[in-house]
Amino acid sequence: MAGPARRTSGAAFETLSLRGVTRVYGRNPPALYDFDLELGRGDFVALLGPSGCGKSTALACIAGLQLLTRGSIWRDGERIDTKPAEKRGFGMVFQNYALFPHLSVRRNVEFGLAMRKVARGQRQERALAALRTVQLEEHASKLPSQLSGGQQQRVAIARALAIEPEVVLMDEPLSNLDAALRIELRTEIKRIYQERGLTVLYVTHDQEEALALATRLVVLRKGRIEQIGTPQEVYTNPSSAYVAGFMGYRNLFPASYREPGQGREARVSAFGATVTGTVISDGRLEDGAGVTVAIRPEDLILGTGAGPNAIEAVAEVVEYHGRELSVQARTATDNVLHLKTTEPVAAGSLVTLTARPDRVLVYRSGLNRGELDVEAGAS
């Protein structure tokens, strides 16, 4: 049954709510399952996950490009999942720009306004204002094909801004751009978001992008929410090994639980040694239970022997990253460790690594192989 449809006209938009949104394709496991999300005015929420996690499905469901198998979507008191895409009034930015190739840049930006029957003069004015925001005013009369990829995506952003939507949906808008441009446009999006007080729902597989932009992060795994939180929360305290792996905890390895320590600390066996870490998962862990240990490369410290959790390893590959070195080291038990350091390390040299127990995270359950593989373009 539909709830009380009390869309008070004129009142500013307050929240967009997704309730139990489920999407099943054929006989496959659900692409999105029981997805609940509340998006308030001024939020910048990033849906994060590898390809196939359901993040793009969620966006398509909100935009009206996919039917819901179950659940509902509400804008304040008004149910909108029963409306067609053209009646929902969102602005959207697509991964491959999706500009109308036959229309000039200005006419592209005007398109949404024309559909809303905005008078011609006002239409032009608003389109040019939107183009000014993305600094493309002087290209207004060009065709999209005459612009570079980055410029085309700016046009797409201007097109979404021009209709002054309550929510802007962004579907991996930066993933088709090269690295330098990606960072530039990322900053641009953040600036526009702050200046215009937008509400944004942003889909990406790039954790760095999500951390840089979002006020709230939603990590998805196989169609379900794995963790919701601020970027800081998710980054420093990933709720599962899966999230940890996604947040750049490159050192993930199986271990077995030995005994509890002070507070949440515990000792586990890993690569032939005993390591002290912090248990994240709730509930009691049995002796000898299989756990997953997660350590960020930045948290492995190159030491001289003494220190917590000292591990000896041989530096195998040393990459120079400018400010720091990225080192791949191998322990005597044949485990591979990744670390970052500003100290000089020679390939082939024996190193001792230490890690603070609060930065060694211990999770109850593990990961499936290849689950974190990110495939750009697919989602």
Add this chain to the structure above:
Amino acid sequence: MTEPPAPERIPRQPLRHRLAERGVDYSLLLLVPAVVVIAGLFLYPFLYGISISVQPQSGGGAFANYTNFFTDPYQAGAIVKTLRLALPVALVSVGLAAPLAYRCRRDFRGRKLVTLVVMLPITFGSILIAQGMPRVFSPYGWVNLLFKAVGLPQVNLLYNYWGTFIAAVLTALPLVFLLLMGIFGGIDRSLEHAAATLGAGRAARFWRIILPLAAPGLLTTFMLACVEAFAIFPSAILVGQPDNQTHVLTIPIYQAASQNSDYTQASAIAVVLTVIELLILGLAVLVRGRLFRGPATGGKG
């Protein structure tokens, strides 16, 4: 502020959603006119033709039209005569067009001109070809004038098998050429480049890369040329010998319908023609399925 209600549990989606899931929605209505036209003007006439073919106008049993056709050696012999014409026409067309199409598979200066020349016979049709052929191939035509001038013996290439053969090749070859140009052109160029970097010369690249990739397309094209040549009609009358050497399958259809106004007999022979055509097409699909697996042209397409 209104709180949205808790998520409701709907065990099944409405029928409309479930159908949309399988691609059934209102947009399919756009197909209706086309389906009506094809069903009403193509499929139904076939069935109608079969039904009238078993109601012979001249009496006899239901299959009288068919027995008439197959027991008359002159009429039934048309099948063999058609085969004797269609197979060589298709072979020669593909044989002549393939090397040319291979060379023309990339853009080059003059491509438009070549395309224009090749499109001429397709556009003008076989009637126009048949009309112009006497002046070129008759005993007093340009070819024989040329042969006489250089001291070659006279040739008789008109109003016999060869007249229809030439007319058929003139109309079939351009179509074959266009199809093959698309097929060769659809082979990803980087495959050739890759082979070249691995040390394959021009001949090796052709025989080991291009030909295997183009083979399914070549076969399809050959079969299509066969199908076209099998139903050759105006040129069999205008530049052939319709009562003897070029008494192809379409002639008895024409005679039954236009001269005897016996549409039941004409339909019966047309059904025979259609069955043979479908057999050729079926054979092509079968052979392709047996011989070739994987993408036909590799790369784009």
Add this chain to the structure above:
Amino acid sequence: MATTTLAPTSAPAARAPGFSRPTVTAVLTWTVAGLFAAVLLAVLISVIVTALSTSWGGTWLPSGYTLSWFRHAWDTPGLANSIAVTFEVAIADVAIALLVGVPAGYVVARKKFPGRNAIMLFALLPVILPPLTYAVQLAALMYRLGIGGTLLSVVLVNLVPILPLVILITVPFVEQISPDVEQAAKVFGADNLRLFTRVLVPLLTPGIVAAGVLSLVRVLGSFELTFFVSGATTQTLVVTIFGALSDPGGPPAALTAAMTVFYMAIALLGLVISLRFANPAHTLAQPARRTL
């Protein structure tokens, strides 16, 4: 995908660096091609020369030239009528085929639905099967319905190969349009009608023109279908020309040739226009390659 609006012609190929020595096969190929072109052009030119000749015996060229056959042909009862019929049929058929075929091609290209393959097959069959496999039955049906010999029946029978052709040509053009562009149009507020008029039709224009002109050329040259169903006053040009050619006691060759030159002029115009908009090698080869 910067050039989605362009017709699916082949990508411009880089010129091979330098010319190598012509091989034996190359010489052979080009000789055959030259011979073919020579015969073909000779056949076509001979018709034009015949139309201009006073009389032409067994010599290289006619003994005299005149333009009077054209006037004569124009005055021949039936010819002007045939030209009118040809145009009426062509315009009606192309218009109907585009109107019906382009939306159908759009759906076939975009949707996966039960029965899609069957529709593709039945769209391909009338294009592949020669008209004589169904022309007689269709004519019999038209006479049975009481419209045999009328202009309507000529229009209807010629629709059979044209409509599927339009569908098959439309499909690759639709596939070139990114579905995202359509989704963007919807998200930004376009309903189905405006999606069609503001986005799809402008983007499909090259495909629509290609389909229209190629089917126009095909209707103009369509002989068998019209031949069996047309009456005395509903003959198209090719049928009139065939009648004149196949009748031993018919009009003089030069007069028929003059009629044919009219037809050639019309068809050539269509051909030149079509080559401006589409590359027939791709337009024709693609559907055959993908469906068979």
